[in-house]
Amino acid sequence: xxxxxxxxxxxxxxxxxxxxxxxxxxxxxxxxxxxxxxxxxxxxxxxxxxxxxxxxxxxxxxxxxxxxxxxxxxxxxxxxxxxxxxxxxxxxxxxxxxxxxxxxxxxxxxxxxxxxxxxxxxx
Numbered sequence: 008x009x010x011x012x013x014x015x016x017x018x019x020x021x022x023x024x025x026x027x028x029x030x031x032x033x034x035x036x037x038x039x040x041x042x043x044x045x046x047x048x049x050x051x052x053x054x055x056x057x058x059x060x061x062x063x064x065x066x067x068x069x070x071x072x073x074x075x076x077x078x079x080x081x082x083x084x085x086x087x088x089x090x091x092x093x094x095x096x097x098x099x100x101x102x103x104x105x106x107x108x109x110x111x112x113x114x115x116x117x118x119x120x121x122x123x124x125x126x127x128x129x130x
Contacts, residue, residue: 009033009119011103016124019093023128027088029103029121036084040106042114043077043088045099045126052102056088057109066109070096093128100125 011034015027027043042057056077057066065077076089086103100123108115 011105011119011121013101013103013121013124016101016126018127018129020130021094021128023093025090025093025126027090027101027103027124027126029086029088031084031105031119034084034105034119036105037081039118040109040114041077041079041086042104042106042109042117043086044102044104045097046102046123047099054112054114055101057114058086059109064109066111068112090126093126095128098126098128 011029011031013029019025040057040059043055044052045055046052055068055071056075058077058079062079074092079086102123103121104114104117105119106114106117
């Protein structure tokens, strides 16, 4: 059974940068659209960013566009989220997702979820 494993979360101050990583095991990584979602207590999980198989097409939530960058390395079965100029509202548990189909602000059919990594932005 394949799985996804996130790393790189932590406590940072507003304006700082942080890089999240997600590595897949047992999944045909190069066949999947990859993405990042986040969730805070009491709210639904929301789409943050997605990237197609080729890595040439991406999508972002309006709240993170121009601050976050998603990339992937198919040779390492990994996807990354570079978070710059973070804000307190970026706080949450960040989940890696593997699926099929990338919409404007969603992965249409998520097949795998990671366990999540906590990001806290606070001064």
